[in-house]
Amino acid sequence: MKQKGFTPHQIFDMNHQSRAGNKGNLASQRFGAGFTLIELLMVIAIIGIVSSIILVSLNGARTRARDGRRQLDILQITLAMELDYAEDQKYSQVAGSSAPSKIPCSNPLLCDGAGDGSYMNPVSQDPQGGPYSWIDNLNSLTTNCSAQLYCVYADLEEEGWFAGSEKGSKKLDYDPGDPLSPNSGKCPCW
Template sequence: MKTSYKKGFTLIELLVVIAIIGILSSIVLASLNSARQKGRDARRVADIKQIQLALELYYDAHSVYPTQALYATNLVSEGFISTLPKDPSSNLSYAYAGLAPSGTTCTSYHLGAKLETTGHTALSSDADSTGGTVCTSPTTGAWVTNADVTALAGGDFDGTLAQIYDVKP
């Protein structure tokens, strides 16, 4: 009499293979998440530089920078930028404040974004500003005392957080 052997995998072998696949997939997903974060950060830095260029063009045309309330409208309506970029994760506008260091008109600004990674190369050359006097009008010289950029961005935008990429003129 012939003994017939069934061919196939045992339950233990299948469980081991499933466990190995699970471990490998978690490693791949973790790597992909890191790459996505770096990609969004690169986009944020590029967006900030694009807005910074539009602000400089605005300054060349008007000899002042726009106030926080008007900067989005003025930059787009006057053709300095086609659309104002927004954060790729939250779809919110980047933090901006027109500053009046001398207390007269918006002669400076603070613009920035919170990056997801702490080791981004752009962080070594950013402004790391701790605030300033926010102007409210580019023409009349009105300004707000004791208001700084920290209040405008919920506390993260004061230049002390390592993940904030910020620029000034």
């Protein structure tokens, strides 16, 4: 009789007698069902290869998801800045190259029912940590930015940058903060 699926192994020798005596000689008739070491190693290797392929494809999906989150965050920051502008015809001014911790408003009851005085508190941060990049709109001498302009942007993992400004939002193929890029460090972003 030919068995399929695995290699049978003889556990006991045919002439083996149990220590308690010969009790029907069942032990001498048993064959173990199991896999050889080679078979087990092959299965483990195949599982390893398949899992590494799956992990590589999942990394691409995670990257796209983080980029989608960055774009959504920039859109939310742009919306908060536009709400701020609608209130008093100027944008919140931020010094430095990092997005502010919150986007304030002068009338807290218009902003939110909580009355914390902001359109967005806290301002969203990059999914991998840290604030989004911001072009200083407080020091207009170096950046051409003023209370009438702003530029917030994120570096996408896939390709390019995503920026939000008084013009709206847009995917860019250059870094708005790079001194060698067009419109480098200036408002508007594009």
